[in-house]
Amino acid sequence: MGRGFVNWSGSLSFTPGEYAEPADEDEVRALVRRAREAGTTVRPVGSGHSSSPLVRTDGILLSLDRLAGVIADDGELATAWAGTKLKALGEGLYDAGLAMDNLGDVDYQSIAGATATGTHGTGLGFGNLSTQVTGVRLVTGTGETVDVSAEHNSDLLPAARLSLGALGVVTRVTLDVQPRYELRRRSWCAHVDWTLDHLAELQHTNRNMDFYWYPRSDQTQIRVMNRVDRAPDERVWQPRLVPGEAFPGEPGEVRVGPTHRTIPRHRELRFEEIEYMLPAEAFAACFAEVRRRIRQRHRRVVGWRVLVRSIAADDIWLSNAYGRPTVTIACLQNTSLPYEEYFRDMEAVFRHYGGRPHWGKKHWLTARDLRPLYPRWDDFQAVRRRLDPDGVFLSRDLARLLEEA
Numbered sequence: 001m002g003r004g005f006v007n008w009s010g011s012l013s014f015t016p017g018e019y020a021e022p023a024d025e026d027e028v029r030a031l032v033r034r035a036r037e038a039g040t041t042v043r044p045v046g047s048g049h050s051s052s053p054l055v056r057t058d059g060i061l062l063s064l065d066r067l068a069g070v071i072a073d074d075g076e077l078a079t080a081w082a083g084t085k086l087k088a089l090g091e092g093l094y095d096a097g098l099a100m101d102n103l104g105d106v107d108y109q110s111i112a113g114a115t116a117t118g119t120h121g122t123g124l125g126f127g128n129l130s131t132q133v134t135g136v137r138l139v140t141g142t143g144e145t146v147d148v149s150a151e152h153n154s155d156l157l158p159a160a161r162l163s164l165g166a167l168g169v170v171t172r173v174t175l176d177v178q179p180r181y182e183l184r185r186r187s188w189c190a191h192v193d194w195t196l197d198h199l200a201e202l203q204h205t206n207r208n209m210d211f212y213w214y215p216r217s218d219q220t221q222i223r224v225m226n227r228v229d230r231a232p233d234e235r236v237w238q239p240r241l242v243p244g245e246a247f248p249g250e251p252g253e254v255r256v257g258p259t260h261r262t263i264p265r266h267r268e269l270r271f272e273e274i275e276y277m278l279p280a281e282a283f284a285a286c287f288a289e290v291r292r293r294i295r296q297r298h299r300r301v302v303g304w305r306v307l308v309r310s311i312a313a314d315d316i317w318l319s320n321a322y323g324r325p326t327v328t329i330a331c332l333q334n335t336s337l338p339y340e341e342y343f344r345d346m347e348a349v350f351r352h353y354g355g356r357p358h359w360g361k362k363h364w365l366t367a368r369d370l371r372p373l374y375p376r377w378d379d380f381q382a383v384r385r386r387l388d389p390d391g392v393f394l395s396r397d398l399a400r401l402l403e404e405a
């Protein structure tokens with residue numbers, strides 16, 4: 001038996017048949033071949049921050065923790081071992097004078113795990129982290145190594161940039177990077193009505209903007225980030241967001257620093273989360289319905305906050321921002337409180353407005369529900385069957401997600 005696994009939030013625990021931490025790509029290949037011969041499932045795991053059961057297996061749980069660090073860069077592209085944690089990746093890139101274009105709320109995830117589920121930050125001009133992936137090296141279900149990039153096997157790229165660990169074990173990730181730069185982050189509190197009234201302007205005048213809504217008080221915490229070296233952004237720091245209107249409250253926290261130290265936060269309180277990606281044009285009506293339902297049905301059990309972010313459209317087949325500018329709504333709930341009834345009710349609202357679930361967070365969708373949401377769903381499945389003909393990576397949970405019964 002392998003050692004027991006518990007995810008970050010504590011809601012997913014299991015004991016795999018075996019736990020493996022290969023030291024190099026040869027060991028990864030050998031392990032996949034052995035599993036294939038034995039008819040065993042392999043599930044790659046990153047930092048265990050997903051709460052959907054993507055990594056659950058009674059076969060081999062494979063961690064690339066020993067394959068970590070930046071391998072090389074040419075100033076525009078950087079290649080890292082797949083097990084590199086985002087924090088270490090940020091520091092490694094910074095030392096090389098580089099930075100990623102955007103990041104999510106925390107930096108605990110591995111680069112392979114984060115991009116495998118389309119982890120995202122916020123900003124109208126920024127896709128999710130998978131859009132920064134320009135290439136990967138995969139150990140496929142037959143134990144072969146396949147390099148995927150614009151130059152090699154480019155037909156696989158729209159599937160391999162976000163693959164849920166269903167195409168193989170990613171051992172290396174190549175990313176589009178920028179010369180490093182500094183961001184200034186500010187946050188302040190406002191009423192939710194003010195925030196919604198000014199949302200479009202806040203989104204358009206800031207590089208990155210998101211807000212937390214606290215259902216019990218109807219207050220929001222607005223967070224904006226801009227490059228310190230881009231002067232035009234300065235206008236949004238002044239209390240004149242809209243001419244003639246008062247600034248809603250005093251600006252709160254101000255923080256300046258390089259991207260990887262400014263965007264992610266430290267999270268100590270554990271929480272469960274459901275997040276759906278909505279077509280941007282559906283956000284206003286969807287949020288109004290979320291507000292109404294929380295007030296009517298869930299106010300007593302809702303212990304925390306609701307997060308709203310934006311993501312640019314992309315062309316990655318299983319990306320939940322595929323083909324459409326996206327606004328996301330995430331409901332967070334302290335792990336000490338019940339979440340399922342609340343989240344399921346929110347899921348019904350999100351689905352009504354055409355939402356697609358975050359792959360790594362709580363949701364109750366199966367392949368039958370998901371297929372109509374993704375125009376290139378069948379293309380992804382064809383690539384998956386080609387690279388993993390015997391279903392080495394297809395655990396029961398993944399089969400439910402990817403194969404219609």
Ligand SMILES: Cc1cc2nc3c(=O)[nH]c(=O)nc-3n(C[C@H](O)[C@H](O)[C@H](O)COP(=O)(O)OP(=O)(O)OC[C@H]3O[C@@H](n4cnc5c(N)ncnc54)[C@H](O)[C@@H]3O)c2cc1C
Pocket residue numbers: 008009043044045046047048049050051054055064082083103104105106108109110111112113114115116117118119120121164165166168169170171267358359360361
């Ligand atoms: C506190 C917290 C904050 C978060 N903040 C955000 C946020 O701001 N934005 C957002 O979008 N999401 C966020 N998430 C969700 C999180 O980013 C995703 O669930 C992410 O996939 C977790 O990465 P991980 O390294 O922990 O991977 P895991 O959860 O361990 O695995 C996720 C997926 O990656 C696959 N995988 C891992 N390694 C490999 C590999 N080497 N090869 C192939 N497949 C692999 C796994 O098989 C699985 O399918 C947050 C989660 C938590 C708990």
